Structure formats: structure tokens, C-alpha cells
Amino acid sequence: MALYVRGAADFAATITGGYMSKVLLIDGNSVAFRAFYATYTALDNFTNHAGVHTNAIFGFDNMLATLLKRDTPDKVLVAFDAGKTTFRTKKYDNYKGGRQKTPEELLEQMPLIKQMLEGYGIQHYELANYEADDIIGTLSHQADLAGDTVTIVTGDRDLTQLATDNVTVAVTIKGVQETESYTPAHMQDKFEVTPKQFIDLKGLMGDTSDNYPGVTKVGEKTAIKLIKEFGSIENLYAHVDELKKSKMKENLINDRDNAFMSKDLATIRLDAPLTIGLDDIDYAGPDVDTLRDFFTEMDMKSALKRLGAVPVAVKQVEYTELTADNLALAMQLKAPVAFELSMLGDNYHTEALRGFMVADANQIFVSTDVSLLGDLEFSMWLGDAARQLTVFDAKRNIVAGSRAGVDLHPDFDALLASYLLDPDDNSTDLGTLARNHDYMQLQADVDVFGKGAKLHMPEKADFCNFLAQKADALLTLRPQLLAELAKQDESALFTDLELPLSTVLAQMEMAGITMDADVLQGMGEQWTGSMNVLEQEIYNEAGREFNLNSPKQLGVVLFEELGLPVIKKTKTGYSTSVDVLEQLKSSHPIIQKILDWRGLAKLQSTYVNGLQKALHADGKIHTRYLQTLTQTGRLSSVDPNMQNIPARGLGKQVRYAFVPSKPDWVIFSSDYSQIELRVLAHISGDKNMQEAFKEDRDIHANTAMKIFGLDSADQVTPDMRRQAKATNFGIVYGISDFGLAANIGITRSQAKAFIAGYFEQYPDVKTYMDKMVAKAREDGYVETLFNRRRYLRDIHSRNFNLRSFAERTAMNTPIQGSAADIIKVAMVRMQQALTEHHLQAKMLLQVHDELIFEAPRSEVAVLAKLVPQVMDSAVKLDVPLKVESNYGDTWYDAK
Structure with missing residues (x-):
């Protein structure tokens, strides 16, 4: 007999009788109930086009997707209650009698949840006369005896009695995503009893939810004390006469029958007469087509997007292989033209180019011969700035194209467009992004090239097919994404800022810093x-x-x-x-x-x-700037992260190592002073703050005067200014009195007074913040001065931490995002100015609010006027922008 061994780690298990499975058992009714009420306040927001409620389906699906990815189970079952009548109701007719009627909105979703499970390829089961708990108890007991590892997911703490060394009970907290894992050790820590003794606790305490009585006036603390002393209800009653005379003893004696009955009702059966076993619940993965149809019917877009992790219905696309003999045919393609340079790795500064495609709506050409790009006539045709050129990741294509001898001028970037439409969907993979916009026929790069140790070039035919499919996706997505940008009033942000910036960033990256x-x-x-x-x-x-x-x-x-x-x-x-x-x-x-x-x-x-x-x-x-990573619009730097080079302390000495690339050149630096606070002054319209900036006062000293009740800035000590500065910037990020106290080492009451003093000094800032939170609650998003949008999906969350974070984000995103937009505008205009003034100076780095150049020493005087002028005029605010510049032989000297 041949044995299938999953891996070396499983060899011993195979020898001793077989692979030890990972079993996932889910309490269907309980999880559905939790999922329903987790989004109950936003119930009307969860309906499909036919008016069917979907909030419980949505929550159940999120939980399921998380568990399957995290636990990678071999066997899965979702157990449901068969009905209200069970052996327990026959023993005690008022069992669960106090429960409210299940809402119709949840009832209509229960059969749909089961339909979704079938799409997932997951068995669901119910058994007449028994509860879901008994199904789970019986299967978990069987798996435990077989040595399998079991995870039980439920919203009902009663199931913690099933915990063993092999069985973990994950009880949901605040919805369905967050769980508390109950093991025998955790039960001991939390309740000071074993899992089996938890049944005795329920017998003594009773259960108001399930409506069985227990012993009068015996709560959790008393029950724990009694079970710790006597070990079980049976032993307690064997020694009840030995207890000191008390009301509790009297209640125990009077309610003896209730205690034993309650223990029996609380006991989950491990021997229910199931018609299903462990061999019947193997999990082999979802039926993608069925699941896609279901999610489409339910209008569950986020779930459809997640299906990008599974195989897709790949579209067969015809293409022509581009050779030196048919270049002329490619140059007959009409605008708009799609172009893609392909490579294996992430770093397009060093990675070998493997091939490219060029296409329009009528024909697609694909080549694995990158040297063709060196053909002068073809490169001139492709580099025609008047041509409509659609790409994915403009900056990558510009840099890689330059290495191949082509000067590209993209006028549409699907990556940038998708990022602006929703910065939370910031995948840098075209296949994933396409599915996010309902184009479901393109694989992800990782499915074609692999990753890590399995990264490889596929066969030439497969590679060429994939490039052709990318061409079709780009040409299909362009008009759709442009229409969506216009609908969100982000067309100008895309065309006038982000797209030109990608060219500027490419030039900076290629220039590098010595x-x-x-x-x-x-x-x-x-x-x-x-x-x-x-x-x-x-x-x-x-x-x-x-x-x-x-x-x-x-x-x-x-x-x-x-x-x-x-x-x-x-x-x-x-x-x-x-x-x-x-x-x-x-x-x-x-x-x-x-x-x-x-x-x-x-x-x-x-x-x-x-x-x-x-x-x-x-x-x-040659750092790489990530233009589509952050939700605020801030740029990020990788390979290496130049924005992390210390600006103070001993680490600042690292800047000595960065020097101009030529003799008699210097490093020139200009940065915005307090740009976020100036943006806050403008957005909030606070007259006191605006006046301070217009008069060029020290804003931190100005705040300190109010917080500490001082008459003049001369009375402000350095420590007072430090604390005021922390308050100023903390307010921008919606800091609490607790957070401010921790930041600056004061008591919470002092921090509360600081914040009150701040808002007394700048009352319109508080009005602005309240207004932004209200807008987020109404619209679901906030915007920067340039219409950059950020969605806040947790703004109505019942989870306090999630909701509070969303509220703070609503306050600071228009400030932080607008500041990011302003420096981006400055970068685009600065590059134009360097060209228009025929300067040799090059912009090398952007580090938060700072721009770093290298230039001949002879151009310093020109830059000292030009750079602040361009940066100052990037946007018109109600307060002046302030730019500080310096230069030197190294980056250290220039800052």
C-alpha cells in the first residue's frame, strides 16, 4: 500500500497510523448571530440589488476567509441547530424560553450562508433533536481521540468545556474577527477550573441566556469557589451537610434538583448519533465559479476582489510575435496604445528585462527580444509624447524603458488611477487590480512567475500569452477608470499631479545620489x-x-x-x-x-x-519611491529608505556620506516649515492661528503662552515650548489626553488642561475636527484640498478602537494628505523650472517636507531664489508657506 506523506514533518505521523489532520469546526448559528449584530447599526447599508440583507453573510464570509487562510485546515464543518425542539427542551420545557424572536433580516440570510458554504466547498450539517454544540462536541471528541488538532469557532462560551490539549475553542469578541482562545491552561488562568469543571459552574450558576435556573443567588465567584473546593457538583452535594449554616447552604439544598438538571442541560454531548464523520468533511478548496456567482448576486465586491487569490477564468487573447521583420506593423497601431515592460523582480533599476508588449484595440504584439526597443525608428515611434500611451506603473516603465533606450511618456497609468479611486486597494499587481475593478480574467503575477525560491520564467508561450492578456486588461480598464476618476472629481489630481509626478520621480531615481x-x-x-x-x-x-x-x-x-x-x-x-x-x-x-x-x-x-x-x-x-502605498498620498522610499536617514542625534552623521556627484558642486536643501500646521490654519479657518502665521510668530511659543497662561513669548521656556509643540502636532493627529500625557511626561489631568487650553486658543480647530468626523460618518470618506479621497470603513464600527482610529483619521487626513499634495505640486513645478531655466541642478531626493538637489556652486544663488519661489507658490493658502534653504559640501552641511 502506498502512503501519501505531506512532508518530512509528517513522516512520523504516517508511520504511526496516518497524517494528523487540522480540523476546523464552526458554530454556524452563533457566528451568524454575531456577524449580524456586529453590523446591525448599518443594516440598511448591507443589501444587494434585490433588497436582500447581506450583513450576516458579509461578516460570516470575512471570518471564514480569515480562518481558512490562517489555519489552512484539512477538514471543515459548520454545524447548525436543526430547530427549537431538542432533547433538552423535552427535559426542561422552558429551555431557551426567554430568547427574543430571531430578526427576519437574519432569518432570510441563513439559507444564503449555507449556499455560500457550498461554494466554499465546506460541509454544513444539522441533526434533529440536537444542537450544533452537540455536533461539534461529538466531532471534536472523535478528532481528539485520533490525535488531530481541532479549532472550534463560536460566540458561545459554553463550548469552552470542549477544550483539551488538542482542542482549542476560539470564542468571538466584538463581532467575528477578534477571538479569545480557550485552552485548558487558559481556562485555569481565567476561571481557576478545568474545562470539564466549567460544566459544574454552569450547573450552579445557571444560564440566563439559555434560561435554565441553577442555584438561587450563586453567581460566578461563588460557583468557582465551591468547585475549586469540592471539584464537582456531585462531590459538593455529597458534602453539603458539612457546610456551615448559611443562606447559601439553604439555597444549595433547596435547589439540588435544579443544579443537577442545569449541569445536564449544560453538558455538550460527545456521542450524538451523527450520520456524518471526520472522513466526510475533508476540505479541498472552493468552487471558484460557484462562489463568484454567489458573491456577484449578493453584490459583495470585496469578496469578489479577494477571489484574486484563487484561479481565474483566464481570457484567451490573440497576439502576434514581434520580430525585426514586422516592426513596421507594430508602428501602425493607433492611439491609445498599451505598453508593458516585463521583468521578474521588483527592482527595475537592476532587474533584467524579459520582454514587452505593445497593443491597441485591434492588435497585440508581444516580444521576448528587448533589443528590438533599440531600433531607432521604433523607439522614436514609441516615445512620441503626443501618443496616448497606457501603462501599468508609469514610473517603473519609464525607468526600465530608459535602460532599454526608449523615452516613454505615458498619459495613462492604471496603477495610479486605481490607487486614487481607493488608496486602500493599493496592490501593485495588475491581475489583482483588474479584479478589484471587476475584470476577472487575468492572473496575478505570482501565479505565473511564482515567488521567493520558486520565482521563475515560464515557458515562452505562457509568458507571451500572459503579456497579451495584460494588454487586453489595460485597454479594457482605461476608459472605465477614467470615467470613475471623473465621477469622483479626481481627474485633475490624476492628470495634472500624480501622472507628471511619476516622470519626475523616475528622473530622480535614475539620477541617484552619490x-x-x-x-x-x-x-x-x-x-x-x-x-x-x-x-x-x-x-x-x-x-x-x-x-x-x-x-x-x-x-x-x-x-x-x-x-x-x-x-x-x-x-x-x-x-x-x-x-x-x-x-x-x-x-x-x-x-x-x-x-x-x-x-x-x-x-x-x-x-x-x-x-x-x-x-x-x-x-x-538609487532609491525607489512608492507612489501608491500610503492612504494619505505621502511618498515612501525603499531599497533603501532614504526618508529614514536620521535628521538629528548621532545618526545624523550618516548624512556626511552623501555628496555631490561632481567637483565644485554642492548639495542644496529646501524644506517647508510647519506645513501641516499651516494647512490646518487654512482648512480650519481659525483666525488666531492664521494671525500667528501671518505675523511670522513662533507658533509653538504662541500655543505655550495660552496653555501656561503667560503674557509674552519671552516667558516661554524651552521645556514649555517642547510641550506646546507636542500638543500642536498631537492635535493634528487627534491625540487623546492619555496619549499626550504619555508623549510629554505629564499627568493625564494636565494633558486634558493642555488640550482644553489649545482649543480655547484655536476654537475653530475643534469645529473643523468635529465637522470632518461628521462628514466621514455621512459620506464614508474625507478629502484633501486637491480632492484626494480616503475612505473610512470603520467610522460606524461598534468596536471602539476601530471607530476611534477612523475618527482620528478623518481629522488628520485632510491635513496630512494636503501637505503631501502640496510638496508633490512643488516637485512637478520644480522639475519644470529647472528645465525652463536651463539649469544643471538635479532634484535627487524628497524626504517628507524636504527637497534635496545637487548643483554647481555657480547655480546656488539662482536656486536660493528659485526653489523657495516655486515651493511657496505650489498652492494658495490663507496663510503664507515658509521655505527654508541651505547648502553645503554634504547632505549634513546642507541641513
């Missing part, structure tokens, strides 16, 4: 020497040597050998995190030395080692 590796190496050697000195000092303080990189060893030294107070523990021992060490600084001189050593170690690994690995052969760093 790094003096010798300077960086010398810096690293200095830091290594300092670390060695600190290491010896730490060992002297500790009285012995140990591994400083081991939190476990460090914890033993600090908290056992040196006897420092324990702040926090983790699963593996004592916490030695930075926040813990900061609290211990005054306890022992070793702490500051450890913090200093860690700081140097981080600088060494992140910057000295990390930057040298990122250095290209031309002696430059």
Missing part, C-alpha cells in the same frame, strides 16, 4: 570602537560577560543578578524593550550604557551595513 562609501566605512569603524568600549563598561557593571544581543541573558543580568524592578514580562522571560529600559534609567548606570550600545548597533546595521549593500556600481544610491 555616496562616499569610505566616509561611511570610517564612521562605522568609529561606532564599532565606541560599542566595544561600552560593551566592556556594561560587563564591568554586570560583573560578568554575557551576550548583549540576547534579551533572555540580558533579562537575567538586570532583573535577577542586579535585582532591578521588573516592569514587564513576556512569554519567554523578562522584557528588555526600549520603553522598559527608559523607565529603568535612573535605577542603575548600566541601563544608559545598554541604550547607547543598542543605538550604535542599530546605526551600524541599518545605515553602515545597509547602505553599503544598497550602493550601485556607479557609486550612487
